[in-house]
Amino acid sequence: MKPKKEIKKIVFQSAEDMPTMPMSIGNMLWNKTGSWRNIRPEIRLEDCIQCGICWKFCPDMSIEIEAEWPVVNYDYCKGCGICAEECPAKCIVMVEERK
Amino acid sequence: MKKEKKMTLTLPVEELVGSGNLACQGCGANLALRYVLKALGQRTVLCIPACCWAVIDGAFPHSCMSVPIYHCAFETAASTATGVKAGLEMVGDLETTVVAWAGDGGTFDIGLQALSGAAERNDDIIYVCYDNEAYMNTGIQRSSATPTGAWTTTTPVKFPKDRPKKDIDAIMAAHRIPYLATASISYPEDVVKKTKKAKSIKGTRFIHIYAPCPTGWKSRPEDAVKLGRMVVQNCVFPLYEVEHGEKYTLNMKIKDKKPIDDYLKLQGRFRHLKPEQIKLMQEEVDHNWARLLKKCESA
Numbered sequence: 001m002k003p004k005k006e007i008k009k010i011v012f013q014s015a016e017d018m019p020t021m022p023m024s025i026g027n028m029l030w031n032k033t034g035s036w037r038n039i040r041p042e043i044r045l046e047d048c049i050q051c052g053i054c055w056k057f058c059p060d061m062s063i064e065i066e067a068e069w070p071v072v073n074y075d076y077c078k079g080c081g082i083c084a085e086e087c088p089a090k091c092i093v094m095v096e097e098r099k
Numbered sequence: 100m101k102k103e104k105k106m107t108l109t110l111p112v113e114e115l116v117g118s119g120n121l122a123c124q125g126c127g128a129n130l131a132l133r134y135v136l137k138a139l140g141q142r143t144v145l146c147i148p149a150c151c152w153a154v155i156d157g158a159f160p161h162s163c164m165s166v167p168i169y170h171c172a173f174e175t176a177a178s179t180a181t182g183v184k185a186g187l188e189m190v191g192d193l194e195t196t197v198v199a200w201a202g203d204g205g206t207f208d209i210g211l212q213a214l215s216g217a218a219e220r221n222d223d224i225i226y227v228c229y230d231n232e233a234y235m236n237t238g239i240q241r242s243s244a245t246p247t248g249a250w251t252t253t254t255p256v257k258f259p260k261d262r263p264k265k266d267i268d269a270i271m272a273a274h275r276i277p278y279l280a281t282a283s284i285s286y287p288e289d290v291v292k293k294t295k296k297a298k299s300i301k302g303t304r305f306i307h308i309y310a311p312c313p314t315g316w317k318s319r320p321e322d323a324v325k326l327g328r329m330v331v332q333n334c335v336f337p338l339y340e341v342e343h344g345e346k347y348t349l350n351m352k353i354k355d356k357k358p359i360d361d362y363l364k365l366q367g368r369f370r371h372l373k374p375e376q377i378k379l380m381q382e383e384v385d386h387n388w389a390r391l392l393k394k395c396e397s398a
Contacts, residue, residue, distance in 0.1 A: 004383055029117065029119045030119065033121075050106045050110045052107070056108075059125060059133070075118055081319075082324050085321040085325065087324070
């Protein structure tokens with residue numbers, strides 16, 4: 001759906017590598033916030049009514065719509081549980097994180 | 100997977116806030132900026148003073164945003180935005196929207212002077228205040244947006260805040276700015292609608308977004324959206340628009356007003372309140388609501 005961005009952490013080896021202007025040149029995708037969570041959302045797609053509310057209220061942009069169905073991106077999901085709380089069909093359950 | 104149904108999304112699909120940001124779990128401020136940028140689109144410049152969003156964005160040389168951000172000093176959000184807008188006009192760019200994005204500390208307390216100045220000059224900027232009712236970024240200190248009785252680290256239970264929340268919307272309405280709106284993150288379509296309306300107007304526009312903060316309010320992260328909805332339904336934070344300081348429009352007419360008890364119960368910062376204090380708070384909410392209704396009727 002959206003163009004994929006490069007996942008790369010930028011590290012400067014020396015002062016010469018730094019840009020002359022202090023401006024951001026990379027994105028935060030290297031920071032996998034999925035490691036923060038201890039409960040994970042799981043979507044039971046057979047009960048899903050495709051309302052898009054989980055996508056709408058996800059603060060971490062980690063629920064993506066792929067081919068009309070919601071998919072959780074576990075790399076970035078922080079496990080806040082808003083999707084499970086707001087789902088009108090109650091088809092999202094929060095389960096203990098597997099280690 | 101059984102049924103073949105077309106999904107209807109009620110918000111623009113474009114995501115300008117990226118994943119991997121440093122917001123807490125269930126952050127309301129994160130949702131607020133996500134909705135505002137969905138409405139404004141790519142041609143936007145953000146001026147962010149010290150607030151939660153100065154941290155959420157990420158450290159140099161990374162940024163989770165797809166739009167340019169200017170990190171400015173705490174008290175200068177509105178004046179920086181004015182300067183950015185003037186600079187863009189000098190190089191002939193009249194299309195880019197300049198947004199000052201400040202928290203409640205940077206709006207209600209520290210940035211009020213710059214905001215008042217920009218509003219008086221009627222500079223062509225959108226000023227958005229996301230209101231989480233304390234200085235959350237630095238460790239939950241009281242701000243003038245903190246409601247009466249709420250616990251913060253500087254208003255502990257023994258010494259509660261006894262003054263009501265500052266009515267910033269009335270202050271901004273008194274500046275006779277072209278557009279002022281209040282919004283809550285639990286009504287994203289409303290946020291997007293108001294931001295699009297603000298984009299179409301010239302002059303200083305002020306949007307006040309209610310953004311629950313699970314960390315500072317000691318509430319569960321999954322209740323963030325629920326709290327944003329409750330606060331509108333029990334009239335603590337009504338949704339309305341003001342045009343030119345006079346024309347009040349109520350966006351959400353509340354027929355059966357809910358008591359504030361359920362809203363207070365979900366938050367740890369109100370846990371110490373006694374029934375008589377809750378009764379006083381309810382009276383204050385009723386009083387404010389009646390005053391707003393009067394303003395809307397007379398407009």
